[in-house]
Amino acid sequence: MIVLKNEHQLEKMRDAGRISQLALLEGGKHVEPGITTGELDHIMHKFIVKAGAVPSFLGYGGFPATACISVNNEVIHGIPDKKHKIQAGDIVSIDVGAIYEGFNGDNAWTFPAGEVSDEAKALMDATRDSLFEGIKMAIPGNRIGDIGHAVQSYVEPRGYSVVRNYVGHGVGEDMHEQPDVPNYGRGGHGIRLVPGMVIAIEPMINQGGEAVHSLSNGWTVITDDGKLSAHFEHTIAITADGPVILTAP
Ligand code: MG
Numbered sequence: 001m002i003v004l005k006n007e008h009q010l011e012k013m014r015d016a017g018r019i020s021q022l023a024l025l026e027g028g029k030h031v032e033p034g035i036t037t038g039e040l041d042h043i044m045h046k047f048i049v050k051a052g053a054v055p056s057f058l059g060y061g062g063f064p065a066t067a068c069i070s071v072n073n074e075v076i077h078g079i080p081d082k083k084h085k086i087q088a089g090d091i092v093s094i095d096v097g098a099i100y101e102g103f104n105g106d107n108a109w110t111f112p113a114g115e116v117s118d119e120a121k122a123l124m125d126a127t128r129d130s131l132f133e134g135i136k137m138a139i140p141g142n143r144i145g146d147i148g149h150a151v152q153s154y155v156e157p158r159g160y161s162v163v164r165n166y167v168g169h170g171v172g173e174d175m176h177e178q179p180d181v182p183n184y185g186r187g188g189h190g191i192r193l194v195p196g197m198v199i200a201i202e203p204m205i206n207q208g209g210e211a212v213h214s215l216s217n218g219w220t221v222i223t224d225d226g227k228l229s230a231h232f233e234h235t236i237a238i239t240a241d242g243p244v245i246l247t248a249p
Pocket of ligand 1: 106107166169200202233
């Protein structure tokens with residue numbers, strides 16, 4: 001079931017989104033060689049709690065941290081670790097969300113640590129731009145497949161592949177609501193988008209093949225071929241006036 005949000009609920013979601021975005025930016029500001037992923041997590045945890053919100057990932061399905069931090073060939077759900085030092089040239093995907101007054105915000109961004117290779121930068125740029133291509137399609141009357149198609153048709157001609165095992169999702173009082181929002185698809189297919197829907201669009205784009213698998217810790221998802229992956233996400237409200245990014249400062 002898709003839960004539509006009224007104006008009042010969207011205002012609350014804007015607050016949750018803002019805190020989530022500010023926490024992400026705070027984490028991103030500290031991405032640099034030498035810091036550990038555990039320290040980054042601690043910084044974001046403190047930020048969210050100080051804002052009067054609740055870290056939504058912490059304890060979700062048993063996840064042990066505030067943020068998912070996935071480095072290089074790690075796609076999503078990386079577990080922050082006090083022993084994992086970021087190296088110069090790493091690309092660091094941070095996914096973090098907060099609950100405020102009962103509503104969720106969810107967002108992700110891939111940050112470079114120091115100077116990164118041209119290949120890494122190109123992957124990050126294309127993944128970020130594909131997110132905004134997807135957001136452009138999040139308008140009433142379009143269908144869910146239009147979003148995925150926009151993402152897919154942006155990255156594939158550039159030689160990248162779309163992760164298919166994981167998809168975006170509705171957001172609201174639950175972090176993961178209906179509908180699924182794949183980053184691939186056929187234009188004009190899938191459920192119709194209507195005002196009041198709130199969705200997280202989150203392309204996970206691989207430098208090499210689309211295949212991924214989980215590590216034995218049960219969480220961290222990595223590329224099968226060991227190549228890089230990037231991840232960008234915003235929580236979006238579909239309104240009569242067009243897409244509104246709720247995870248905005
Ligand atoms: Mg998400």
